[in-house]
Structure formats: structure tokens, C-alpha cells
Amino acid sequence: MGYCSFCLEGWDRSPYAEAEFDALIAKAKELKRNSGASDLDILSFNFNTHSRIFDLLLELNKIFRRVSFMSQRLDILAGTEGLMEAELAGGKRSFTLGIEGISKGLRSYYRKGLDEEDLGKCLDFCLRRGVRELKLFFIISGRESPEDLEEFDSLMKGIEGRKAASGSGTNVLVSAGFLVRLPFTPLQYEAPSFDAGRLVGIADRMRDSCTATGAEFRLAGSPEECFADQTLSLFGGSLMPYLLRIPSLGFVYDGSLSRKAWESLERYISALPDLPMLLGAKTRDFRPPLAFIVNEDRHAALWSHYEAAIGFKDRASCFGGRCSACGACVDGKEREGMTGHRIASPRQRSGYLRDLAAVILEKGRFASISIEAAIPEELAFAEPAYRVSWLSRRIFAAYEAASFMVFEIKESIFVPGSVFGTTIPHGTGRFGISRFSVFGPSRERLAALLSRLGAQIPGLKVLEAPAPLEVDLGIRLQGINLESLGKVLGSWLEANRVAFTIGASRASREAKEWN
Structure with missing residues (x-):
């Protein structure tokens, strides 16, 4: 240091x-x-x-x-x-x-x-x-x-x-x-x-x-942000009356500070009696x-x-x-x-560099297997990264040693860049069965492990094909009457470039619900 x-x-x-x-x-x-x-x-x-x-x-x-x-x-x-x-x-x-x-x-x-x-x-x-x-x-x-x-x-x-x-x-x-x-x-x-x-x-x-x-x-950052930082750190308790007024003044920091916020703070400190001392050497x-x-x-x-x-x-x-x-x-x-601090160098530097490079190369070559897993409704609006984290934690909790075999999990359907990646817009709640790619050193060991864990984790299943050719979607719309439902659903599908036909089944007509 x-x-x-x-x-x-x-x-x-x-x-x-x-x-x-x-x-x-x-x-x-x-x-x-x-x-x-x-x-x-x-x-x-x-x-x-x-x-x-x-x-x-x-x-x-x-x-x-x-x-x-x-x-x-x-x-x-x-x-x-x-x-x-x-x-x-x-x-x-x-x-x-x-x-x-x-x-x-x-x-x-x-x-x-x-x-x-x-x-x-x-x-x-x-x-x-x-x-x-x-x-x-x-x-x-x-x-x-x-x-x-x-x-x-x-x-x-x-x-x-x-x-x-x-x-x-x-x-x-x-x-x-x-x-x-x-x-x-x-x-x-x-x-x-x-x-x-x-x-x-x-x-x-x-x-x-x-x-x-x-x-x-x-x-x-901007000069105004720098000036505000400098003032807040230097003026101490003399700023407390101003800080207590900030909510009523409407100033917030959300990634940046407005010029008006600094101008307001500058006006306040200009009236402080110790200003000349604080601004000088x-x-x-x-x-x-x-x-x-x-x-x-x-x-x-x-x-x-x-x-x-x-x-x-x-x-x-x-x-x-x-x-x-x-x-x-x-x-x-x-x-x-x-x-007295010393950094320990490898005894054989060339051998160490080969070992480290080999580890990185091997991870880049990891094969993957495809699995299905059930996403609970509580995670309907979760980000893809959180859903993956949730699934990884479920697997590691079921079998602790799995953390040495599973290096990465990626959702492989309905997310940007994947199959049906544009079907469901970002921010739309989604839950139910989804597909994931699991990466690790051995496909065979991954498949055997996750097959065994299927009995402990509901909906978990190892698959042969990496992606489906078709999917069944159930859409839940709240606060909308039946007369406008078809129009709203059709507009949404068109906006996302999904080919579709829409109609009411006999069961739907009897139940007054749309599929």
C-alpha cells in the first residue's frame, strides 16, 4: 500500500x-x-x-x-x-x-x-x-x-x-x-x-x-460533482442545515448531480463565516x-x-x-x-504459465448439456441472471460437490440471442418450464449428476436435443375484457414478429376464456 x-x-x-x-x-x-x-x-x-x-x-x-x-x-x-x-x-x-x-x-x-x-x-x-x-x-x-x-x-x-x-x-x-x-x-x-x-x-x-x-x-464526472464532493467533505457540520433541506429542494443523486444542485449548494456556503479559511491554503x-x-x-x-x-x-x-x-x-x-512484504514467485515459472494457460484453455472448451427446469411463479419477473443463479444454488444445495462440476449455466430459450429470444419482451413476467445449457469439464458426468438430482429438484430433466421446435405458451392477462382481448393479444404478437392464428376453442367459449 x-x-x-x-x-x-x-x-x-x-x-x-x-x-x-x-x-x-x-x-x-x-x-x-x-x-x-x-x-x-x-x-x-x-x-x-x-x-x-x-x-x-x-x-x-x-x-x-x-x-x-x-x-x-x-x-x-x-x-x-x-x-x-x-x-x-x-x-x-x-x-x-x-x-x-x-x-x-x-x-x-x-x-x-x-x-x-x-x-x-x-x-x-x-x-x-x-x-x-x-x-x-x-x-x-x-x-x-x-x-x-x-x-x-x-x-x-x-x-x-x-x-x-x-x-x-x-x-x-x-x-x-x-x-x-x-x-x-x-x-x-x-x-x-x-x-x-x-x-x-x-x-x-x-x-x-x-x-x-x-x-x-x-x-x-463533471466539475460540479467534484465541487459538491469537495464541499461536503470539507465543510463538515456547518452544512447540516442545508442537508436537512435537500428533500424539500428536490435535489437527488441518481448517477449524476445536476448543475442546479451545485449552484444551490454554492449559494449556501457563500454565506458561511468560515468560507475564506476553507477555500484558501x-x-x-x-x-x-x-x-x-x-x-x-x-x-x-x-x-x-x-x-x-x-x-x-x-x-x-x-x-x-x-x-x-x-x-x-x-x-x-x-x-x-x-x-518486509514479499511476493512468492512460482518455483518453475514456465511450468506455472503452462498450467495456468491450460486451465483457461480447458474452460474455453467446456461442453454443455441441455436440461429442463421449472421456474416458479415467484421468479416470473426476475432477470435471466437471477434465474440462473437460483437454479445453480438449487443444484449445489442438493449436492454440494456439484459446484466442482458445474462451472456455468445459461438459459437457452426466451432470452435475447436464444431460441424464441424475441417472443417474450423483456419485462414481461414468465414462469414455468424453461431450458438451460450447463457447462462443465465432462458432459457424461454432468448428465449423470443432473439425472440423479431430477428426483430432488422438481421439473429438472436432462434432454437430448438442445432446443425445442415448438413451445406451448399460456398467457395470463389481467384487467381486460374479452371483447378487446383478441385485438390486444394480436397486436402484441405482431409487434414481436410472431406468426399466429387466433380463435376461441369450444371449451374456451363455454368457459368464456381465450387460448
């Missing part, structure tokens, strides 16, 4: 302790049994720093059909021999590199401890080894100078040149977000930026550089809301790192290296956890 000048997690959530390997594997198996999941997405602050990352990649891929992890340190990725090759062998085709600063100077301001050689190594690997997508993340602080933007332009031109030299088809995506100077980070002392025009102008310059070099550019005596949760030594360390950041003095990573006496660690045990 690093101590970047902007990162709340590094400062506020430390110290970190990694979970034991055996406990993680046991939890992964339990998760599969209890959720029916076929995919595992691992989210942690720095997954690739686990001391047994190589073993985890191999063993987790033996449990789930697909495994991916979302967060990893760039310096660990570059500096751990064989790790990039292992991730590629494990099926990873999209890499995200958190570069943060658009120039070397700004990376020092963020105190990334990122070696330019490590950055180049990761870029070369991704562009030369067939990576499908390369995501580069940056933070816009408002400090960016014309020289910084020129350096970013050179970086993007260098990536374009690397792609051309290697014939790479990698899609390069640059994502940028605006800096929020959060409490309990070194940058809490710096004056926040509320200049939307300047921030957007910097983003536009970055977009121009990306467009000129064939890369895609995206902004992670702070002294070392400044304390954020809830400052009592950390001791004075931590506040002193934050100030020391702030002075280094605004002086563009970077720090070398002490993770698995030497202590820099920066004051971030609270005791000797925490320092030992940082400097």
Missing part, C-alpha cells in the same frame, strides 16, 4: 493485512455454492500485492469459469517478474494503469513513487502482447501547466508510436477525473479548485491529444471534521507529506523495500509489514 498525497484509502484505511491464502480459497468455494456465480470479480485496493498472487490466479480459475481483478499497483505489475505474463495467461485482456499525473512533475506532486521505466515497461508489454484494451487513468488537479500538457501530449504520441511499431490493435482509453482534496490526506491543506472553466479547459486539451493519437478520452494547525479520530502524530505526518507534495518531491515506494522514515506508519509492526 502506498501513501499518495491524494489517496484517502492509503492514509485513512491503513494498516492493511492480507487475508490468508487458504481462507480466501475456502471463501471463494463458499461464495460459488451460495450465489451460483460463474464469474468472480475481485475488488481490493491492490490485489496484485498479495504475497501469493500467483497461486491465487491459478486456484481461483479452477473454481470459477472466469476470474478478473480490478485494482493493482503499476509498480508491482512492472517489478514482479512473470506477473504480467501470468495475468495474460490467466485470460486478462484489459489492463488499467493508474498513472494519475499527466507529467513527471505532477506524479511527484501526487507522490506516486512511479518510476518512468516501470511505466514504459507496462506500456510496452500491453501494446506488444495482444492486450485488447489499455485504460489509463489520470487526475486533473487544476495545477496543470502548458509544459505539463505538452508532456502528456508526448506521452500519447509515444503510445501511438509504440502501437505502430508493434502493429498493435490495442484500444487505448484515457479516463480522467477531477481532484477532490479529501480530509485526512496530505492535500487537505491545499486550496481547493472551484474554477470549472480552467478544469474543463485542461480536460479539453487532453482530449485533443488523445483524438490526435487515436485514443479515446472520457471524463469520469491551510496552515499546519488546520484540522478537518472529525479530526479527533487520528492522533497528532498522524496530523504531523500529513503536513510533512503536503509540504513535500507542493514542492514536487516524490517518494520511493517502501513496499518490499527500505523505510524512508516518512512518518506514515504508526509503529514498528506496520513498518515491518510494508518493508
